[in-house]
Amino acid sequence: MDLKEIDDVRISRKKPIYPVAAGLTKYLRIYQRDAKLPICYSDLLNFSETVPVMDKDGNDTYWETPLYPPHLQDNLYEGLKVVYAVLKASGNIRVVEHKVIDRIEYCAFGNTKPFRVRIINRLNDVYDYFYIKRADASRIYGLELEEILSPNQVNYLVDRSTLVEEHIVGIPGDVFVKNGLLTPEYNHTRVAKEFVKFNERCIISLLGDMRAYNFVMQITPDFDDFQFRIRAIDFDQQFYEGNPRVYMPQYFKENFPLVKLAMDHLNEKTVRQYQQEERSSIVHRVRSERHRIRDLRDASKLQVLSTPENIKQLREGYGSFFNDQAYLKCESMTDIVELNVKNVIRQVKL
Structure with missing residues (x-):
């Protein structure tokens, strides 16, 4: 690291999404990163319109709130509670007995166009976030290298073309x-x-x-x-x-x-x-x-x-x-x- 040399780096274009190949699928299964989920990424794309999410100062956050038809929203919310249980508690549904999906937010700005889901405990208003994204092989390799080479642990699951990630606090x-x-x-x-x-x-x-x-x-x-x-x-x-x-x-x-x-x-x-x-x-x-x-x-x-x-x-x-x-x-x-x-x-x- 040369502290005397400072520059600015620009990335020319957005990286393409690389699908999860058979070798990576096998790896994910061996190391228990695969899962069978009731909701996939494409299910969350069935919104009719979105509303911009602004921060407390009125600035655009690049996130949007998708609006779903009522008959779809109930099924989505129930499915997302199960996804959270699989991610956080190996599928033990008891962890979401008193939890509700508070809101879903969508970001078209990122490569994997993620959805951010906020889940809240009705008994004490404690909330948590998790993310639903398109499964990108590059990103999954990055998560694995972070797990292996860094002092940090990452928690995520993959179900075919869907990637679910735990929120990283900070x-x-x-x-x-x-x-x-x-x-x-x-x-x-x-x-x-x-x-x-x-x-x-x-x-x-x-x-x-x-x-x-x-x-x-x-x-x-x-x-x-x-x-x-x-x-x-x-x-x-x-x-x-x-x-x-x-x-x-x-x-x-x-x-x-x-x-x-x-x-x-x-x-x-x-x-x-x-x-x-x-x-x-x-x-x-x-x-x-x-x-x-x-x-x-x-x-x-x-x-x-x-x-x-x-x-x-x-x-x-x-x-x-x-x-x-x-x-x-x-x-x-x-x-x-x-x-x-x-x-x-x-x-x-x-």
């Missing part, structure tokens, strides 16, 4: 950048440290487009300070783009306040230290999940996940970035991720 990155950095109680060095580690994880796992609004900041009070964790919430640009900087959050203008924070509070020696810490953590995770990451690699090699032009551009870019000609032999995005992980293991052993 302060939206753009909101934190705008307001959280002004909080005097927060240790800015700890925030900068977490951004360096997050940047390193994205480079290794090829998680792209991590602008501030595509991740959240999780803040945990400790006995003498606050701990920070950046968590990705958008995996639509998982190893598709050919520009290496797409996988380096430091180059997005939306993240400039975090880059500046790192420049102000860290030096090159501490940056390298935090990068090494993250690499060591990744090695421990890979060793404990070596069978799973092998199966994921084998599944991903069986289907197209990017274009030949993007693969060529990225292998050349990573070869230059890491000064390693071995990248030029990579034939797929999977090969590049695998080489990234192998290099991390070699570096930690040195």
Whole structure:
């Protein structure tokens, strides 16, 4: 991570949706990510019109409230309660006995055009969210790599062309950048440290487009300070783009306040230290999940996940970035991720 070099990265066009191939379907079944759901993504598309969702300040949120005919809405809501029970409690319907679907929201802005569902407990008004999306193989591989290579756990299910995801709690990155950095109680060095580690994880796992609004900041009070964790919430640009900087959050203008924070509070020696810490953590995770990451690699090699032009551009870019000609032999995005992980293991052993 070169803190002295700041740029802005633009993504030229929206990534296509890649269907879930047979190899990935088998992987999902082995690792219990598949499910039989009463509601599929296409069922939620049967709305007649939508109403824009505005925030408390009257600004457009890019979400819309779909309006369903009454005879469809009741069935949808009951089905969504079952989906929530399958996602959160292995299908135990008792967890939704006192819950109701409060609202459904739709976002045509995202790649997978997600639906966000709010479910609320009638007894105490406690609510939760979950998401229904089109199943995109790239996104699913991103979720799996997040589970394996990061310190975070993800909860999702796939039923053919439908993807269901648990809500990831946290302060939206753009909101934190705008307001959280002004909080005097927060240790800015700890925030900068977490951004360096997050940047390193994205480079290794090829998680792209991590602008501030595509991740959240999780803040945990400790006995003498606050701990920070950046968590990705958008995996639509998982190893598709050919520009290496797409996988380096430091180059997005939306993240400039975090880059500046790192420049102000860290030096090159501490940056390298935090990068090494993250690499060591990744090695421990890979060793404990070596069978799973092998199966994921084998599944991903069986289907197209990017274009030949993007693969060529990225292998050349990573070869230059890491000064390693071995990248030029990579034939797929999977090969590049695998080489990234192998290099991390070699570096930690040195």
